[in-house]
Amino acid sequence: MDDKKKRQSIILYVILVIAIVVAVRAFIYPAVTGNQVQNVDYSTFISMVDDHEVDQVQYNTDNSTILFTGKGDEAGKTFQTNVFPGDTDLVSRLEDAGVTFTAELPDAGSNMLLYLLMMWGLPLLFIFGGGYLLNRQLKKSMGDDPTMTFGGGGIGNFGKSGAKVVAQSETGVTFKDVAGEDEAKDSLAEIVSFLEKPQRYEAIGAKLPRGALLVGPPGTGKTLLAKAVAGEAHVPFFSISGSEFVEMFVGRGAAKVRDLFKQANEKAPCIVFIDEIDTVGKRRDAGLTTNDEREQTLNQLLTEMDGFDNHKGIVVIGATNRPDTLDPALLRPGRFDRRIPVELPDLAGRKAILALHAHDVKMDPGLDLDVIARSTPGASGADLANIINEAALRAVRMGRNRVSQEDLQESVEVVIAGEQRKSTVLSEKEKKLVAYHEIGHAIVAAIQRGEAPVQKITIVPRTSGALGYTMQVEEDEHFLTTKTEALNQIAVLCGGRSAEEIIFHDVTTGAANDIERATQLARNMVTQYGMSDEFGPVALGTVQNRYLNSTATLTVADGTAERIDQVVHDIVESCHQTAIRILRENQFKLHELARYLQVKETITGEEFMRIFARDNDLLPKPAQD
Ligand code: ADP
Ligand code: MG
Ligand code: ZN
Secondary structure, three states: OOHHHHHHHHHHHHHHHHHHHHHHHHHHHHHHOOOOEEEOOHHHHHHHHHOOOEEEEEEEOOOOEEEEEEOHHHEOOEEEEEOOOOOOOHHHHHHHHOOEEEOOOOOHHHHHHHHHHHHHHHHHHHHHHHHHHHHHHHHHHHHHOOEEEOOOOOOOOOOOOOOOOEEEOOOOOOHHHOOOOHHHHHHHHHHHHHHHOHHHHHHHOOOOOOEEEEEOOOOOOHHHHHHHHHHHHOOOEEEEEHHHHHOOOOOHHHHHHHHHHHHHHHHOOEEEEEEOOHHHHEOOOOOOOOOHHHHHHHHHHHHHHHHOOHHHOEEEEEEEOOHHHEOHHHHOOOOOOEEEEOOOOOHHHHHHHHHHHHOOOOEOOOOOHHHHHHOOOOOOHHHHHHHHHHHHHHHHHOOOOOEOHHHHHHHHHHHHHOOEOOOOOOOHHHHHHHHHHHHHHHHHHHHOOOOOOEEEEEOOOEOOOOOOEEEEOOOOOOOOOOHHHHHHHHHHHHHHHHHHHHHHOOOOHHHHHHHHHHHHHHHHHHHOOOOOOOOOOOOOEEEOOOOOOOOEEEOOOHHHHHHHHHHHHHHHHHHHHHHHHHHHHOHHHHHHHHHHHHHHOEEEHHHHHHHHHOOOOOOOOOOOO
16 A cells, blocks of 8 residues: 555545544434433523423432423423522422422433443544554555564554664655756665675675765755665665654663664665764764763664674665764764765756656646746755645645646745735835835846846735845856855845835834845855955854854954954945945936835836836946945
């Protein structure tokens, strides 16, 4: 049974149980207890007695309630009311109306029991009984063993090491499912061939890598690649996440590692995949607080990796986005000696990933994925897969059965900036502010040479909190940024704030993110790229975490740090002045475009350029610093 079918049958089962519960409620329960008991107030009870609408009355001494049945119009119904204290003539009133009355304890006990059984017993029986059957069925259908559950087996069952390690005998993923990443695939191909025919390597006396470390930012397909290796070689795939080790009680993590390798030994050749290996493999001396449990686990891992018989064909693949924190012992030869970078996809890679995922959804013919790839620099494979999926969801929402270009375009924005937030209504004044701000960015970008042209400007608020944004598209991919380009970028980031200043002679909180990014870029220019005249090509900091964020920690004397701050400030300020100058020179266009945007709310890059270029003799105009 594949995953999809399994999920379908579980969903079907849940629906069945719900249907049964509803049916029990609707039909069986009223039949058991007579009718549903209806609560009425005391005055209704009295007037019903007086109107001869009451047949029998039963006083419950236990909780001072009156249960009574109706007659005439109300025949067959059962009511309940609370006794009103001090009503002394109830008895004579009942006698007058000819009602039979008793003060016995109502015999609800047996009914209650039956009711409870019906309401809870039956569904529970179905849930557990059915679950058991389903489980058995799943296990039976696993006769060909697509999923072997180790360490005790069964749902909710824990093995002796305290967790289950599941090996997939066939991951069903191959290199075809991974787009781009050709270098990584090349490096992994050798491992595949080793796993397919370990004897061949043994015959010649070659030692093969015991471990490979996939290193790269989140969402670039590391897990996918590891699965693909197992799939290509048709070997079982043991997968465990580093954090699973660490959450264990003291000593259990190590036991689990032992367990894992024991099972792997039995199933060799196979892949043991340890995701987020940095959580266990952190440098042992790092930091003041030591984590005994983690160290034990790591030591055990090191021991196991040294110990296993490599000729059987066990390859340990680790994945991490923080290689810098790994313990050096893990990286020495014979352990994770092979390091395979899995980088963010370039333009061609993004296109390939989009095409791969687009294959699974119905698309309008002739869709242009190229534009999408161009407008998503820095997006990971997971982001791109998400973009395609969001587009498909949007197409369904719009009642279409194919994904259109517009869906894709919109989903890029959803993934980058969050869903359109319909509930946030900007006042006209704020709309005006945001419009000037965004057009400010766009004009500075358009005037500066070498800046990517604007693709779209919008002042529709997003769930991410952005009130509007200007989307830029890279014309061609470039890997280097020149100093001029970096300065231009900072000026563009300052464009929004500068427009606010020129037009409203006041500033808003809306520029916070722009300022942060501009400052960060300027700081990187000074401390990492050696782009300041003051310091020249000297590294003033070290990058701790290349894959998660690339900010540097300063490694300078206090006095230098102060000077760095000054230089960073000067860079941002001079770019700010450039932006102000550009906007002053194009003030008429700024007004015209901002008004247009305020009315239209979203304009395309072409619309922008058309209006901007119309009788504009300032364009094109080389930027001067
Ligand atoms: P990581 O382990 O690096 O964080 P994953 O392997 O879990 O990333 O990738 C998440 C998802 O992103 C995958 O399931 C896949 O749908 C998509 N994806 C990422 N990279 C690629 C790629 N190169 N080709 C195709 N799909 C990819
Ligand atoms: Mg992963
Ligand atoms: Zn802005």
